[in-house]
Amino acid sequence: MKCPFCGFDDSKVVDSRPTDEGTSIRRRRECLKCLKRFTTYETVERMPLMLVKRDGTRQAYDRQKLLGGLMKATGVAHSARANRR
Numbered sequence: 001m002k003c004p005f006c007g008f009d010d011s012k013v014v015d016s017r018p019t020d021e022g023t024s025i026r027r028r029r030e031c032l033k034c035l036k037r038f039t040t041y042e043t044v045e046r047m048p049l050m051l052v053k054r055d056g057t058r059q060a061y062d063r064q065k066l067l068g069g070l071m072k073a074t075g076v077a078h079s080a081r082a083n084r085r
């Protein structure tokens with residue numbers, strides 16, 4: 001984290017505590033160069049719903065794609081079409 005005062009890019013955390021809501025962490029940092037203190041907040045990045053595939057790779061959840069894959073796998077789409085005839 002760059003120091004907002006001198007731009008030095010190394011600092012140490014002197015205090016770390018959750019905010020009132022508990023959704024983020026407030027850190028007091030001290031610049032290793034100019035020794036001035038500043039505050040940073042650490043929050044969770046809201047990730048899209050991820051699917052973990054069988055081979056361990058992750059993929060953003062895509063309902064349409066998932067549904068299509070299921071239909072193909074079970075043969076539902078094909079038999080439904082055949083029954084209509």
Ligand SMILES: [Zn+2]
Nearest residue numbers: 003006031034
């Ligand atoms: Zn500094």
